[in-house]
Amino acid sequence: MTDLVLQPGAVSLAQWRAVYSGAAVSLDPACGPVVAASAAAVERILAKGEPVYGINTGFGKLASVRIEAEDLATLQRNIVLSHAAGTGEPSPIPVMRLMLALKLASLAQGASGVRPATLALMEAMLAKDLIPVVPAQGSVGASGDLAPLAHMAATMIGVGEIFVEGHRKPAREALDAAGLSPLALGPKEGLALLNGTQFSTANALAALFETEALFRAALVTGALSTEAAKGSDTPFDPRIHALRRHRGQIEVAETLRGLMAGSAIRASHLKDDIRVQDPYCLRCQPQVMGAALDILRQAATTLATEANGVSDNPLIFPETDEALSGGNFHAEPVAFAADMIALAICEIGSLSERRIAMLVDPALSGLPAFLTPRPGLNSGFMIPQVTAAALVSENKQRACPASVDSIPTSANQEDHVSMAAHGARRLLGMAENATAVIGIELLAAVQGCDFHAPLKSSPVLEAVRAILRAQVPHLDEDRHFHPDMEAALALVRSGALADAAGDLPGVQAPDPLG
Known part of the structure; x- marks a missing residue:
């Protein structure tokens, strides 16, 4: 390097x-x-x-x-x-x-x-x-x-x-x-x-970097789940989002449209579809993921500023030979940024889990129960969805704001503190939980799309499916599921999904410092 x-x-x-x-x-x-x-x-x-x-x-x-x-x-x-x-x-x-x-x-x-x-x-x-x-x-x-x-x-x-x-x-x-x-x-x-504040800032920055990869992968799996459920791309129409004006929402909708462009699966149900509207986990992806993108970018701006600042005390000014005591060490900006990242991670995983739950439910997806050709004899994706639910629940518990807490220290001299270190330190674990949820969704969404053969999704999403299928075959009968999950998680962590999908919006695009 x-x-x-x-x-x-x-x-x-x-x-x-x-x-x-x-x-x-x-x-x-x-x-x-x-x-x-x-x-x-x-x-x-x-x-x-x-x-x-x-x-x-x-x-x-x-x-x-x-x-x-x-x-x-x-x-x-x-x-x-x-x-x-x-x-x-x-x-x-x-x-x-x-x-x-x-x-x-x-x-x-x-x-x-x-x-x-x-x-x-x-x-x-x-x-x-x-x-x-x-x-x-x-x-x-x-x-x-x-x-x-x-x-x-x-x-x-x-x-x-x-x-x-x-x-x-x-x-x-x-x-x-x-x-x-x-x-x-x-x-x-x-x-x-x-x-x-360098310990808190380092932990928050590390989480920001991991969350960007997570966010981009979740856009891809969200599009795949929409295809697996034969969902509509109408909710991604740019006219809808232009009226609301949020930058992140507009970009996410554009991305989802691009990911699904040219899909034969989508073309197969453009007409005579008795469903009027999709569940929120499909239809509201631009609104939820766009909001997450916006606050991640706000957190990125705060952390970029903090990383380039001086948070010492007292500060030395050679021009006047003064040592001025202040409070630049107080990590409240980092605490707020960490709390925002936590909220975004939690919601990215939560929306993904709802899509998994939808795909395994035949009443909602129209697919075989638990995405297995012979439900009953086989459990299919029953327990991976439970695992996703457990991880999302854990992240909900961790997402409670740290910045609103304080406890006096140093005999009440330091009587208000930020809890930024705790707020930032929890984030990598939260990101890892959400990464596992996205990995499970990748498996479920690709499995769901398999049932629509010979119809294919868009060229972009078919490339993503091929990456997974090169490592994880279609689930015909129950088998040891954990290796499949580990392979999918590794793909999410590696950024391979985003790389295959091409140009996706990112947390750091554009970088707050250029």
Whole structure:
């Protein structure tokens, strides 16, 4: 994969996706002077002898405690060690790679007072694929993602563990083996590494990337289900959607029309169809999926902005040698974006499950019961639909907003928090659940279309059917169903459905940053 040069403050979502996917990362050398100027400003601020939060004072509720000059290095080391108090399973390696890159790009904007050597170590860790082991639980999304980022920072001073080629190793051992030296933290550096929203943002971005693939696959399976049920494409007429004006709805309707264009199955029931209207799970796809697309794009815009911002505290302004305390660490924008993504994932899966339920019900679909030629002797798709229902119900429970919750911390100094970390961390699991639902729908929809032979669907949808049938044969008699599901899920995850379908609307099209 081509090396990616990060230009702090101007990194596109496509570039963040590349980092998540494992791209080699380096920092734009143009950052050097502003980073050095920021570190020099910290030294000048210290020389004034005035108390400055996080530089020569305690932290949080202990901000009023003055720290003497001889203890400043210990202060920064102590904050890292004491705050590395997360729990739970290690966060996924790709997400933590993204978190490390996000923190690097934030610090490189010259507002955090860190030294060039600190950024050089982070850059080297990314280049050598040394990814900190970070417990997934412990952040409330303000004052920054303290515990997760502390675990990251701890590895930089040789404490904790690092993933090396997927294996956990003691941090100092991993650094030594890579020819890197642990960092001795300077004034402000421990706090700068800990303060920020990069853990929450990395998790939310990772989910956004996975959800885009899920969304595009669901458009394809939705069109296939419409064909399997001999549904109408009239609800996708552009005149309907132009009157409502929502961009996502208009694009989804256009996509569904395009996916079904040239279908012999659709042509077979254009006339003399006694059904006047299809169920909502078919007819309202543009309205539901379009709304999901719109809020995913809104979340993408928020996360693109957050990923390019500085969420440290205090912030250093070298021009005036000031350290200004504020609240950029509060992750409320990320929490809102995560909640929107959760809602979209939940609804994408919910609509898909309703289509599966429709296809297995002969009263609604006109197809054999449970999509098997000999129902009774065979159960066919009976239990895959139950599995889809279970996954959708689980996602409904997870989709409750995280951003409306708060609990005071740090002896009520930090009395309102965002819960962005929890809100973002749940999303990958939700996306995986919805991916399984879409995979089951793919199997069911293709099976349903099989019953219409020799009639064929559109060239595009026939290409999709061929991809599945190359791995999963038609279900004549009951067989071990799990391998079929795993094959279908792999196709959804891989993006193969969207690739076969061609030009589909995407969450990041156009990228909010160009």
